[in-house]
Amino acid sequence: MIKLLKIEWLKVKNYRTFWILSALFLISIYGINYITYEVQSTSRPKANPMADAIIGTPPFQFPDVWHTVSYMSSFLLFIPGLLMIISMTNEYSFKTHRQNVIDGLSRTQFIMVKMVNVAIIAFISTLAVFLTALGFGLAEGASYFSFEKIEYIGYFFIQALSYTGVALLFSVLFKRSGIAIGVFFLYVVVLENLLAGLLNRYVYGIGHYLPLESTDNLIPFPFFRNVVKQFVTPPPTLYLLIAAVIYLAAYFFVCRRKFETDDL
Amino acid sequence: MNNILDINGISKFYGPIQALDNVSFSVPAGSVFGILGPNGSGKTTLLGIVMDILRATSGTFTLLGQPPSADSRKHIGTLLETPNFYHYLSGENNLRIAAEIKGSGKDNINEVLQKVNLYDRRMSKFMTYSLGMKQRLAIASALLGNPDVLVFDEPTNGLDPVGIAEIRELIKRLAEEGKTIIMASHLLDEVEKVCTHVAILKKGKLLLSGNVDEVLVNEDIVEVSASSLDRLEEVMRSLNGHINMKRNPHSLQVNYPLGTANLERINQHCFSQGVVLNLLQLKKKSLETKFFELTNN
Incomplete structure (x- = not known):
């Protein structure tokens, strides 16, 4: 495997x-969180216990920073997907x-190492998010370092795996970069959300378990938590994780099967 | 000696189109084996199956005396159809990837680049290469690790006349070193000049295969002419021993079993019958005539 990775x-x-794309991705992770930080810190009333009770503690303080940064950064996961599509x-x-x-x-070796690439790209993305969260947490005043809620970094890793895994799947299915990128973006931005909305309307909650939705839902909306949780019950994390694992296994099985048996 | 490649009844369908129909032949070690056929006859499909990038619909083959495997491919230098390289990498970096896959080490990268006259451009990106340079890089890649078996599919595609001559020389030199070379081509004289064995494909069917001398020359052809072709034909028909006779516009072509044409006897016979010949010539059947004969009907 070392030889294949070489x-x-x-x-x-x-x-x-x-x-270039990788560098832009890293900069964007910092950028999107910085913008969020600026927006929430200017709009939040200063040192007001009442406000804290309603909208929660500042989102860039430990331990919530792990959650906040994972959530915001997940909007950029189409870039690792894009990298995967390009490389395949x-x-x-x-x-x-x-x-x-x-x-x-x-x-088998050829397709296996591409799957390992999926894991590597997801891991490096997660590492970048971890460091960004650490940086914001430490920079935030009145914040004491804590590994509480670090599981959100793990969820981000699963989510990154899922996005790059779908990207690999689309590449293997469509083979041409134009169509693979087009379908990937359409699916990520529009189709799945549309489908999830429709499904949730007719069959209660089932839309949450669509391929990317299931991992998106691992990291719920982190702001105004005390308000949000009165209206929305997120699906149980365990079920979401099981769904994510099943989907990942399916992507890899289909990719491998197709690459091993098709005319190349 | 053992066979490098044994093909047993390989067929291949692309949907409803049959690209190969029950093809079987063997490539002996040390031969220069030409696979000949017009465009679309299945040459590349056959080699693609042998290289595991296409799946045969039915049939089997052995490579280097063993069931096909990725490891046996590492010991075969292959150029299939078009040069396939990473456009954004230099020639040298592309060869490093190939060398790494073959496990042949990067020591002889410079050597193979020099062999194909690309050493000076080794740092240029592949996308800046001309068609001929791309083809030469592909040949260099096939030579990496000094393999004993080489597979070339249309090796002189895109090369200028000098380049074609160079590659021909290279192939001859490799053959002299005792390497087995499998070469697919639609260029007849390319095959005629370098091959020891040949297989001819047409629309996916194997027409014949074997030693070049046996396959290509199996008849003596005598071309005769006289002022009256009608009279000449009459006279020639009275002389037995020929297989068949064909009337050309200005001559008569008479075929005899290999080694039995006797020009003196023909001349004497005609003269004694009052026909004076103005043309009498023994021709070996050229690959080209054989090829057209085989592939036209």
Whole structure:
């Protein structure tokens, strides 16, 4: 596996598009949280226990910062998905997936290392979110470091896996970058939300368990918690996690099966 | 010696279209094996199946005497159809990836780049290469790790005449080193000039395969002409031993079993019958005539 990862490294090492997008992603994680921080700190009444009781403690204080930063950063998860789509569909458009197999990789090795890439991209995204949350937490006044609610970083990792996993699936199914990117964005931004809304209307709560929704719901809306929780009951975390694992297994099974049995 | 490749009854369908129909043949070690056929005859499909990028609908094959595996492909240098490389990487970095996959080490990257005259441009990105340079990089990639078996699909595609001659020389040199070369081509003289064995495909069917000398020359062809072709034909028909006779606009073509045409006897016979020949020539059947004969009907 180390050898396979080294080959993947040689592929991206000098690939400028990949690094520019990665850098923009890291900057955006900081950016989106900074904007949120500014908005909430200017609009929040200063040191008002009444306000705290209604809208909750400041969201960038420990331990809530783990939750807040995970939630805000999850809006950027289409970028790791995009990176995954580019790295897979490049192989198809350059026909290097064929050449790699001709040169002596097995089909299984080729698709397995792409799946490992999914995990690596998700892990690095999560690491960036962890560091960003840590930074904001430490910078926030009157905040004492705590690992309480660190599970949200773990949920973010599952969510990142899910987004990049779907991205890999779409790449393997559609093979061409244009259509894979188009369908991915449409699905992430519009289709799934539409579907989830419709399903939730007719069958109670079932829409929460759609592929990406199930992981989106792991990290609920972090602001005005005391108000929100009176109106919305989030689905049980355990069920969401089970759904996420089943979906991930399904993506990987389909990708592997398709790549191993199709004409390349 | 053992066979490098044994193909047993391979068929391949693309939907309703049959690309290969029960093809079987063997490639002996040390041969330069030409797979010949017009465009769309299934050459690339066959090699694609052998390289595991296409799935055969039925049939089996063995590679290097074993069931096919990724490891056996590492010992075969292959150029299939088009040069497939990462456009954004330099020639050298592309070869590093191939070398890493083959496990051949990066020591002979420079050597193979020099062999195909790309060393000076090794740092340029693949996307800046001309068609001929891309093709040469693909050949360089096939030579990585000095494999004993090479598979070339249309190796001279996109090359200029000098490049074609260079690649031909390279292939001959590789053959002299004792390497087995499997080469698919629709260019007849390419195959004729370098191959020891040949298989001819047409619309997915194997027409024939075997040693070039056996496959291609199995008849003596005598071309004769005289002022009256009608009279000549009459006279020639009275001389037995021929297989068949064909009237061309300005000559008569008479086929004899291999090694039995006797020009002196023909000349004498015609003269004694009062026909004076103005053309008498023994021709070997060229690959081209054979090829057209085989693939046209």
